[in-house]
Amino acid sequence: MKLPENGISREDALARLAKMRENDLHWRDGKTFAYVYQPTPEAEEVAKTAYGEFLSENALDPTAFPSVMAMENDVLAMAAAHLGGDPAKVWGSFTSGGTESIICAVKSARDHARTHRPHITRPRMIIPVTAHAAFHKAAHYLCVELDLVEVDPETFGASPEALAAAITDDTILLVGSAPSYAHGACDDIVGIGALAKERGLLFHVDGCMGGWMLPLYKKLGADVPDFDLSVPGVTSISMDLHKYAYCPKGASVVLYNDKDLKAHQIFSCSNWTGYTIINPTVQSTKSAGPVAAAWTLSQYLGLDGYLDLARPVLEATIAAKQGINEIPGLRVMGDPLMPLIAVVSDEVDIFHVVDEMKVRGWYIQPQMGLRRPDGTRYRENFHLSLNATSAKQVPGMLVALRESVEAARAYPKIDMAAQLQTMLAGFDLEKLSDDAFGDLMGMAGVQGTNLPERMAAINGLLDALPPQIADKVLTAFFTNLNHASE
Ligand SMILES: Cc1ncc(COP(=O)(O)O)c(C=O)c1O
Incomplete structure (x- = not known):
């Protein structure tokens, strides 16, 4: 497209915008089991209004917009308390998402090692194969080598023994997920924390998915494993607010219980001709919309509001797992507590099931398999993330899934x-x-x-x-x- 010679009316421009999205996923009906996290329409409206109010404020300079800094610190304090940290002893940053939080945590670990373990010239970090791809990206961007360790083939959780076997003199960071995206499985955070402490290593917990939800689940009486800043040995944690805290996209936090470690996250540049640059995170100029939305939503919902959003998701996840296991040909992988359900089949091509669901108006996400060193595979599967709105659609989803599996039987599994x-x-x-x-x-x-x-x-x-x-x-x-x- 070329820039139009002449502008058009506001109505016409917005009509063109509406037309642009014609072929997008129509997620508002709650039939999309990936990508979107829907609270109630009222909560969404409050967050959007707050976002719009601060859309143009620049969170680059906390001295120019003290309100933005105050909101960031409030959000960090709430996040620290939510994650078992002593707000007085936790440092952190508000970031644009899980990937940025993880990149920040890996940068801090790398630069911490440069200061405290200068003999390491090729830093390495150990991650389970189930750790989010954001760690691969962080390793790639920051020139940190990766050591991948296998997880339990039944539970999909990583054990401290597996990580211990991969430690070398160049290891700077251990990683565990609470839980992983793919199978919704929590690694043994307590065990890995003990290992990190014993070996004097940094340990990052990826709580992007579970950080907000798991403490709520605990309050609702679920059996939640310890995973947060209160676990000895954990040195940093990431938690996305734009997932199960239902904030608009662009909202995550990374927290440290060591001030020195946090200091290594910050990039400062005085060696140029322009304004003072001190960037704690990857972005420089950034909208204050996400932090304003997160702050306002926390006030609007409060703990009771968040518990009301978490409860139906917890219940729907149990119903979904049971319903899926009752469909001939399907099996849930592991036993996820979080609403992240991976499903495998020995009878049908699951990629055809995904297509058949699409034909029926439902979106579920294909996930690829991965070869293990022993020649076996983590199986290809499809994945469902439930949220407060899609949780209500679980009964209908199960009906469509049963039909889709039957329809998929008509397609031969392609080798x-x-x-x-x-x-x-x-x-x-x-x-x-x-x-x-x-x-x-x-x-x-x-x-x-x-x-x-x-x-x-x-x-x-x-x-x-x-x-x-x-x-x-x-x-x-x-x-x-x-x-x-x-
Ligand atoms: C466990 C986990 N970590 C990190 C990320 C990356 O988060 P983002 O997509 O916000 O960058 C995700 C995304 O789904 C995730 O599930």
Whole structure:
């Protein structure tokens, strides 16, 4: 598109905007089990109003907008108390999301090691294979090497023994999830904390998903494992507010119970000709909308409001797990307490189940498998994240799922791995040229950057490709996806 020569009316511009989203997921009906976290419409409206009020304020400079700093500190104090920390002894930052919180935590650990363990020239961190990809991204951005450890094949939780076996002289950071996204499984945070303490290592808990919800679940009487800042050995924790605290997107916190560690997060630059730059987080100029929304929502909902939002989700998760296990051909992986449910099948191609759900107006998320060193696999599956609105749709979702599984039986399970062996022989995978990429995607039914309605073949291809090659294919696809042509 070219910049229009002449502007149009507000109504027409907004009408064009509305038209733009025609093909988006229609998530407001609660039939989308990923990406969105819906509180009540009233709570959403309060948060949006607060966001709009502070949309243009710049959280770059806390001295220019003291209200923004005050709100950030209030949110951090509430978060610290929620996560078992002594607010007087916890330092942290408000960030734009889980990925930024994790990048900040890894940067702090890396720079802490540079100061306190200067002999380490190639810092390493140990993460379970179930840890969010944001840790891979942080490692990539910050030049920290990764050591991946396997998790229990039944519970999908990581044990301290597995992490202990991977520790080397260059290890600077241990990581555990509470819980992981993929299977909703909590690692043994108490055990890993004890290990971290014994070996003098930093330990980050990824509470992006569970940080807000698990303490509420505990108050509701659920059997919640210890995972927070009160666990000995935990040195930092991330918690997303734009997930189960139902804040608008762009809201997360990273907290430390060591001031020196937090200090290593901050980037300051006086060696240029412009204004003073002190960035505690990755972003520099940033809207104060997210922090204003988080602060206002905390006041509006309060603990009782949050408990009211958490209770139906807890109950719906139990009903969903049971209902799914009763559908012939489906099985929940592990036994997630959090509303993050991964489902596997020995009878049907789950990627066809995902497509069949879409035909019926439901969105569930495909997740790829991953090979273990012993040759077995973490199985491909589909994933459901429930929220306060979609929780109400669980009975309907189970009906649609049962139908979708039956419909998926009509599609033979494609042995992509076998087909790939011959396919890949013709490709120079090191240099995935545009042509080779086009051919490969063409075999999965993709023309250019237009994705087909049914995604099973593409998901099957991505599932069967070795991860390094899948990454190349995805990189090539995304490079082509965003272009400036008309
Ligand atoms: C456990 C966990 N950690 C980190 C992240 C990354 O968060 P974000 O997408 O907000 O960057 C996610 C996202 O789903 C997550 O589930």
